[in-house]
Amino acid sequence: MDAVNDRPARAAELEEVGVVRLLSPEQLERKIAAVFGKPWGRLNDSLAILYGGIDSLAVTERNTDPSGAMGAVQRMMANDIACEHVAADFRLDAAQRKLFPMIEPDIVPGTQAGEQAIRSAIVYLHERLLGHEDAADSPRVDQTFRLFDGIIQEARQTQGLEKRESYYCGGRDEFRSEDPHFTLRTWRAVITYLLRQQAFLYE
Amino acid sequence: MTRRTFLKHCVSAGLGFATAIGPRDLALAEATDDVAPYDGPYYVVFNASGGWDTTYLMDPKGIDGINRLYGQGEILTQGAHRYAPTAKHIGEGMSNEDFFSQYGSDLLVMHGIDLSVNNHTPCSRYMATGKLDSVAYPTFPALVAACRGAQSPLAFLTFGNYSATGNLVPMSRVPYLQSLNLLAKADFVQGNERAPYHEPFVSDRIERALEDQFQTRVKPSLLPRTQRSESMLFAAQSNSKTLNRIVPFIPKEVAKKRLHQQCDIALAAFKAGVCVSANLSIGQFDSHNNNDVDQMKLLPEFLAGIDFLLKKSEDLQIRDKLVIVMQSEMGRTPTYNSGNGKDHWSINSIMFMGTGITGNRVLGATDEKQLLVPIAPDTLNVDSHDGIRARPEHIHQALRELAGIASHEYCSQFPLGVKDDERFQGFWANDSA
Numbered sequence: 001m002d003a004v005n006d007r008p009a010r011a012a013e014l015e016e017v018g019v020v021r022l023l024s025p026e027q028l029e030r031k032i033a034a035v036f037g038k039p040w041g042r043l044n045d046s047l048a049i050l051y052g053g054i055d056s057l058a059v060t061e062r063n064t065d066p067s068g069a070m071g072a073v074q075r076m077m078a079n080d081i082a083c084e085h086v087a088a089d090f091r092l093d094a095a096q097r098k099l100f101p102m103i104e105p106d107i108v109p110g111t112q113a114g115e116q117a118i119r120s121a122i123v124y125l126h127e128r129l130l131g132h133e134d135a136a137d138s139p140r141v142d143q144t145f146r147l148f149d150g151i152i153q154e155a156r157q158t159q160g161l162e163k164r165e166s167y168y169c170g171g172r173d174e175f176r177s178e179d180p181h182f183t184l185r186t187w188r189a190v191i192t193y194l195l196r197q198q199a200f201l202y203e
Numbered sequence: 204m205t206r207r208t209f210l211k212h213c214v215s216a217g218l219g220f221a222t223a224i225g226p227r228d229l230a231l232a233e234a235t236d237d238v239a240p241y242d243g244p245y246y247v248v249f250n251a252s253g254g255w256d257t258t259y260l261m262d263p264k265g266i267d268g269i270n271r272l273y274g275q276g277e278i279l280t281q282g283a284h285r286y287a288p289t290a291k292h293i294g295e296g297m298s299n300e301d302f303f304s305q306y307g308s309d310l311l312v313m314h315g316i317d318l319s320v321n322n323h324t325p326c327s328r329y330m331a332t333g334k335l336d337s338v339a340y341p342t343f344p345a346l347v348a349a350c351r352g353a354q355s356p357l358a359f360l361t362f363g364n365y366s367a368t369g370n371l372v373p374m375s376r377v378p379y380l381q382s383l384n385l386l387a388k389a390d391f392v393q394g395n396e397r398a399p400y401h402e403p404f405v406s407d408r409i410e411r412a413l414e415d416q417f418q419t420r421v422k423p424s425l426l427p428r429t430q431r432s433e434s435m436l437f438a439a440q441s442n443s444k445t446l447n448r449i450v451p452f453i454p455k456e457v458a459k460k461r462l463h464q465q466c467d468i469a470l471a472a473f474k475a476g477v478c479v480s481a482n483l484s485i486g487q488f489d490s491h492n493n494n495d496v497d498q499m500k501l502l503p504e505f506l507a508g509i510d511f512l513l514k515k516s517e518d519l520q521i522r523d524k525l526v527i528v529m530q531s532e533m534g535r536t537p538t539y540n541s542g543n544g545k546d547h548w549s550i551n552s553i554m555f556m557g558t559g560i561t562g563n564r565v566l567g568a569t570d571e572k573q574l575l576v577p578i579a580p581d582t583l584n585v586d587s588h589d590g591i592r593a594r595p596e597h598i599h600q601a602l603r604e605l606a607g608i609a610s611h612e613y614c615s616q617f618p619l620g621v622k623d624d625e626r627f628q629g630f631w632a633n634d635s636a
Contacts, residue, residue, distance in 0.1 A: 050377060
């Protein structure tokens with residue numbers, strides 16, 4: 001399968017090979033429920049048609065390619081799911097967590113042990129969200145780690161950031177998660193980044 | 204490396220172009236933050252879904268029991284147009300009298316279009332694409348969106364009816380006006396601009412990380428399908444960010460009528476420069492029972508929707524950039540059935556108006572039995588002896604020429620098979636309009 005598109009004839013032969021299908025709204029909801037423990041809930045409702053679903057009346061064919069509108073729904077979903085689950089997951093005992101069973105919010109990059117723990121957490125997320133079995137030093141984990149590390153570094157240099165998670169993503173009135181190292185918000189960015197990838201949105 | 208530079212490098216390296224879907228991918232994958240808003244023409248197709256009764260609109264008969272609501276002597280005219288009188292038969296909506304008096308000078312009508320079949324699905328497909336015997340062909344609005352501005356986030360808007368895209372451009376469905384607000388503000392909690400999900404620098408890093416990830420992923424070693432899906436996904440998410448342009452043009456109040464709501468969404472998208480074409484539709488025209496009651500309710504609603512679009516487009520100063528097609532998938536029989544309804548009829552009419560189209564014109568004809576009269580393609584005069592049977596492919600060939608896309612590679616991928624000597628000459632009459 002190497003360099004399939006280097007030779008047009010070979011590329012033409014492979015044109016119909018493989019299954020790459022955008023998940024329908026219903027399938028995506030089920031996947032979110034399986035990974036995060038509960039569905040998002042909006043893809044079965046108001047956003048179903050926007051996300052290429054059908055109503056069996058006026059709209060009877062599914063979208064197979066994502067439009068700009070669907071791209072916006074994907075951004076909304078990734079933002080919202082990460083917002084709802086990251087701080088909440090960290091509030092559970094480690095053994096009960098679905099997303100972060102092997103990392104704590106006070107672990108930051110800068111030491112070998114810290115980087116190793118963060119990379120292990122990323123490996124776990126890659127497998128849980130994307131189905132990738134990546135090594136801790138793989139290029140894909142490198143990319144995600146760079147995102148994490150870059151945000152933490154920039155947050156340290158940014159004046160005026162709150163030491164708590166935002167109202168909406170930090171538990172609202174029930175609790176308001178402390179986030180002195182900016183790690184909750186950084187893990188939230190990581191989840192957002194992963195949820196927007198093809199490996200999560202397609203089958 | 205910027206996104207655009209990266210994509211250009213893909214092109215120069217042959218990536219994407221080596222496959223049948225390559226150029227399309229690259230067109231789609233161009234991010235609109237590098238591209239100016241689409242500035243027209245804007246293409247709108249109004250569909251009277253279910254099959255309209257042309258004899259109660261622009262092709263009146265009034266003889267031999269074809270119409271129970273009026274006789275031949277009551278047929279009205281406006282310039283070149285003849286139309287059925289409906290003002291005294293309707294409740295809500297716009298009468299033919301009002302429609303033709305206001306828009307007759309802009310209106311081009313074509314009669315006597317042969318659909319060959321009379322079932323809803325093939326007729327819808329044929330009228331929408333110009334191709335009867337293939338399910339692969341794109342509808343005209345999808346085709347023109349792909350050719351003119353596939354990188355626009357809502358390039359092809361559709362509200363139902365037959366909407367195939369030929370895999371050239373994604374279709375966008377935005378059922379509610381309020382949905383536009385949510386889409387435009389996807390990075391804010393519940394669309395509240397005071398509550399961003401992420402700090403700006405975090406959002407920026409997420410976007411850059413996704414771009415890096417895309418650049419790493421899309422390479423020649425990927426299977427064509429995987430490469431295509433990666434490219435489509437990246438383009439969809441990147442281009443969706445320009446939907447914020449639409450916010451100033453979202454009406455404060457939601458229109459009550461279904462077609463008006465569709466018009467409002469399409470107009471806001473046009474004005475924001477994020478949309479090329481819109482496929483609007485209202486259904487229930489399939490009047491097998493009580494034809495006159497149904498048609499007198501639905502035709503005025505249909506015309507009122509067109510009127511709404513035109514008037515609001517004037518307010519938005521884009522009316523002179525609109526190209527409007529008004530159609531239905533079939534006509535209705537010249538006789539009533541036992542349920543006072545009319546069944547499917549394979550001879551149809553169509554109406555157009557907008558930029559590049561000379562109005563106050565009627566082409567083609569049906570006879571007193573509502574049968575097709577052939578037309579000479581070079582003169583567009585009816586010609587019973589030497590003329591041809593006008594079919595949707597002739598109309599679509601003319602539409603492609605009007606849109607300036609007839610020689611585009613996408614049109615070549617989906618040929619209509621119209622012989623050179625059957626192409627309608629001067630169909631739009633004013634090529635420079």
